[in-house]
Amino acid sequence: MFRKYTVQLILVTLGGIITYLAYEELIGLYTLSVLMFMGVNIIMSTSLNLVNGNMGEFSCGHAGFMCVGAYVSSLLGVLLFSKDKIFGPPLLNPDLAIYFFPLVIIAGGIAAAFAGLLVALPSYKTRGDYLAIITIAANYIIISSIENLNVIGGSRGFMGMKKVINAMEDIIYLPWMVIWVFVFTVATVWALRRYTSSTFGKGVAAICQDEVAAEIMSVNTNKIKTITFMLSSGLAGIAGGLFAYIIGYVNPGSFNILKSTEALVMVYLGGMGSLSGAVLSAILFTVLLELLRPLQIIKWVVIPLLLIVLMQFRPEGIMGNRELSDIFPRLKRFYKFK
């Protein structure tokens, strides 16, 4: 009877254990931050997987949307809950931060979703590699416009998010960032799973196969493309917001095309269109980056080399186009959602 709820139980236990370990400070800050970045990377790769894998477009400006989310949520958080040089005293009582924090992150996601329109609207007519250029251009446009907004620090960046976190920890002492990163990661993967198996998801798959044929079979391609792009960039915005609050500092330079490349690598390493592949490769990639940290600059020679070698032996990525439950069909007994 309980077997169908195994996944939920495992997730709750895992979240509980990590929170407890962080609360008792049994694992170091370094390990903790690696775990949190892992969560952010999972959100980043799964959300890009929706566009690049499931819909078959080639979007290479994902970091731009993260940038929008990061800036909107950190500006909003600092504006509402903390004293700042630019915005002056907080608009709301800092005690409320504990309740409004997830809303602030989601607001960043919504803003990023609207930034996604920058790509979604041209995608009605522009296809394939031409759309890829539009995504790169969108990434540059977003970063460049934030660099030119001197009010919020321009290219020097923006900070003060740690105060919001501290305000939250003053009320109830819990590792809030760990909890929220975990919750948002699980929520993202769940939402994407539900989305790809819904009617919209079938439309997305149809667009991936053949856009013209899908249109003829009465799939409203424009609507589905708009929603998919907005969902993907909105989730990227959430990843960006969490990223900003984890570091406590955000600057446009950290969301450049190299960050987008990282997201691309994670998607194609996992296998196009495979949600569990995207999660696995995000975990692997984060661990790999940290393991090779002692190599310093050579790290960025070794990692691409490893990836190229992997591509030679397994050109379809780790999972290919399959999910974990396709490879191990017995896993299907342990969850009930489609």
Place this chain on the structure above:
Amino acid sequence: MLATTIQNIINALQWGSFYALIALGYTMVYGVLTLINFAHGDIFMVGAYIAFFVATFILSMLGLPGWIALALTIPLTMILTSAVGVSLERVAYRPLRRKGAHRLYVVITALMCGLILEHANLALLGASRKAFPALITEHVYTIGGVTFTNLKVAVIFTAILSFVILHWIVTKTKVGMAMRAISYDKFAVPLMGIPIDSIIVITFALGSGFAGLAGILFAMSYPVLEPYMGALIGWKAFIAAVVGGIGDIRGAFLGGFLLGAVEIMVVAFFPSTYRDLIAFTVLLVILSLKPTGLFGIAKTTKI
């Protein structure tokens, strides 16, 4: 006013020449393989470094005068850079193509190759910038308030000459005919007795060779070399190639000059930090209005 305008046009032509030369390489490879060779910008960077080593070697070891050194540097650099491009194709892209991997996995491999070139350079040569030796003395001419140097004129003419040569190769020679045939139908071409692999190698050699030429010219005009110089200019040249209509030589050439002109004009009238913002917005608008670029042909899709 007129003098400033002409001055800006000359600057735009020079700046656009670099984009055009790099975009030519992108578009040739794309035209044949429909592969976005993201390592191309870094091949340009490698070309500049090769030119630096060759020129320094000739100047200091052999003690030859500047113009002979230049005459030796250009062909040597072009050959060595082509070798780099071709070896990338042999080592990384061809095995994937043989296995029938999805096109985008090859693109990711290209991105990785670019990263390797950048960071291997950084690891081997260090982060210190290299100063390119002056090969020819720069003469400054002033005609009616318009200032230009012999180098600027040489850059512009080299770009135009390269375009003419490449256009001739693609449209008039047998190799070019084979290239166009491959981009038209990949499966029928081998049946006609055309060696696909050799044609692809020639395409990579030509594209990388002209990226090497762009590297020499860039290093002579802005004599400071650093490992990341190819990344941004490569991405921008790719965008220029697409705006022109990727796969078309004329499109890449025009797109390069268009991007150069837009950037120079933005810098002339606005603060220079707005350059990327306005330039990319213009390109985004162009691509929204003409979804297949300036020279691109809208293909009818069959189901």
